Amino acid sequence: MQTNWKIGTLFGIPLFLDPLWFVILGLATLNFGVAYQEWGSAIAWSAGLIMALLLFGSVLLHELGHSLAARSQGIKVNSITLFLFGGIAAIEEESKTPGKAFQVAIAGPLVSVGLFFLLSLVAIVIPDTSPVSMMVGDLARINLVVALFNLIPGLPLDGGQVLKAALWKVTGDRFQAVHWAAKSGQILGYAAIALGFAVDFFTRELALGLWIALLGWFGLRNANTYDRVTTLQETLLKMVASDALTRDYRVVDADQTLRAFADSYLLDSAAPQVYFAASDGRYRGMVAIDDLRLVERSEWETRTLQSIVHPLTEIPTVTESTSMAEVINKLENEQLPRITVLSPAGAVAGVIDRGDIVSAVAQKLNIQFTDVEIKRIKEEGSYPPGLQLGVIAKSTVN
Numbered sequence: 001m002q003t004n005w006k007i008g009t010l011f012g013i014p015l016f017l018d019p020l021w022f023v024i025l026g027l028a029t030l031n032f033g034v035a036y037q038e039w040g041s042a043i044a045w046s047a048g049l050i051m052a053l054l055l056f057g058s059v060l061l062h063e064l065g066h067s068l069a070a071r072s073q074g075i076k077v078n079s080i081t082l083f084l085f086g087g088i089a090a091i092e093e094e095s096k097t098p099g100k101a102f103q104v105a106i107a108g109p110l111v112s113v114g115l116f117f118l119l120s121l122v123a124i125v126i127p128d129t130s131p132v133s134m135m136v137g138d139l140a141r142i143n144l145v146v147a148l149f150n151l152i153p154g155l156p157l158d159g160g161q162v163l164k165a166a167l168w169k170v171t172g173d174r175f176q177a178v179h180w181a182a183k184s185g186q187i188l189g190y191a192a193i194a195l196g197f198a199v200d201f202f203t204r205e206l207a208l209g210l211w212i213a214l215l216g217w218f219g220l221r222n223a224n225t226y227d228r229v230t231t232l233q234e235t236l237l238k239m240v241a242s243d244a245l246t247r248d249y250r251v252v253d254a255d256q257t258l259r260a261f262a263d264s265y266l267l268d269s270a271a272p273q274v275y276f277a278a279s280d281g282r283y284r285g286m287v288a289i290d291d292l293r294l295v296e297r298s299e300w301e302t303r304t305l306q307s308i309v310h311p312l313t314e315i316p317t318v319t320e321s322t323s324m325a326e327v328i329n330k331l332e333n334e335q336l337p338r339i340t341v342l343s344p345a346g347a348v349a350g351v352i353d354r355g356d357i358v359s360a361v362a363q364k365l366n367i368q369f370t371d372v373e374i375k376r377i378k379e380e381g382s383y384p385p386g387l388q389l390g391v392i393a394k395s396t397v398n
């Protein structure tokens with residue numbers, strides 16, 4: 001994904017190009033160039049390249065349709081990328097209602113259909129013997145194909161998004177709707193792969209068959225991703241802080257001097273990183289090791305931990321019943337290494353860091369992570385590439 005080239009900005013949305021997109025540019029130029037040979041080779045190839053670029057513009061306008069519809073609902077659009085199989089608008093979160101989700105899904109095909117009618121009209125007006133008229137007519141048909149292809153009812157296609165919105169409206173369950181629309185996408189993906197091989201087997205159209213199979217494979221992979229992300233979103237909403245908290249902290253006496261605390265814990269490399277100070281059976285607050293260094297050494301003998309603690313009411317906390325999605329969002333939004341979990345009585349129930357969350361979620365979903373991997377997540381304080389819980393939690397709670 002990092003290899004995409006940024007080629008500009010449209011309505012404040014960064015525009016990226018996947019280098020593989022040039023394969024499409026080449027194929028489209030070839031396709032139209034060959035078709036226009038009657039105009040003489042120089043004009044034919046130039047016209048072919050122009051058509052390829054207009055195809056690019058058509059796909060871009062289609063994605064802009066989705067993007068502007070999302071933005072009108074206050075949803076951020078992170079980028080538009082053109083790649084081997086068309087375009088994709090990276091829309092940050094789901095619409096609030098099925099009706100609004102439908103609007104975002106249908107906006108792209110509507111733009112393409114609109115372009116089809118507009119260009120068809122222009123083609124009629126221009127004298128029909130001219131190359132321009134033929135090109136405009138071809139471009140009109142391309143836009144119709146883009147619209148119809150995208151309306152095939154399976155994720156990741158727009159038709160799948162429409163199906164999802166409809167099922168969401170009927171069942172009232174967005175997650176179930178995505179699962180079904182993804183299932184439809186998976187079936188269509190397998191069907192396209194089978195069709196591609198059949199075309200290769202029974203006809204001489206090897207490239208066409210391969211292309212259909214490749215499209216099917218791409219669709220299948222994306223449908224699987226939708227399914228997986230939705231399962232994760234559901235899981236993050238169902239799990240709560242108490243499912244992931246650990247007791248990887250120590251409670252120390254708030255009345256001891258800084259010197260006594262430093263002597264007993266700071267030299268011990270095996271000691272936990274988190275300390276809570278308590279006295280008279282009550283939590284007084286969290287001890288930040290860095291605060292100790294701000295106090296003059298000469299005062300270490302007289303000052304107590306109580307004087308430097310951060311009361312529980314002033315540090316970032318969640319309760320045991322806070323959803324995992326909210327816990328993750330709080331860690332990300334406030335850039336915290338870990339967060340304190342409070343019991344209903346206001347006592348410390350535990351602490352949670354990113355490693356604890358990955359460990360708990362992985363266990364719930366039967367995903368394998370080794371202790372070494374969890375330890376690394378804890379140290380680096382970032383989610384593993386295959387389980388970007390920060391991004392998923394953000395899209396879950398909006």
Ligand SMILES: [Zn+2]
Nearest residue numbers: 108109150158
């Ligand atoms: Zn679309």
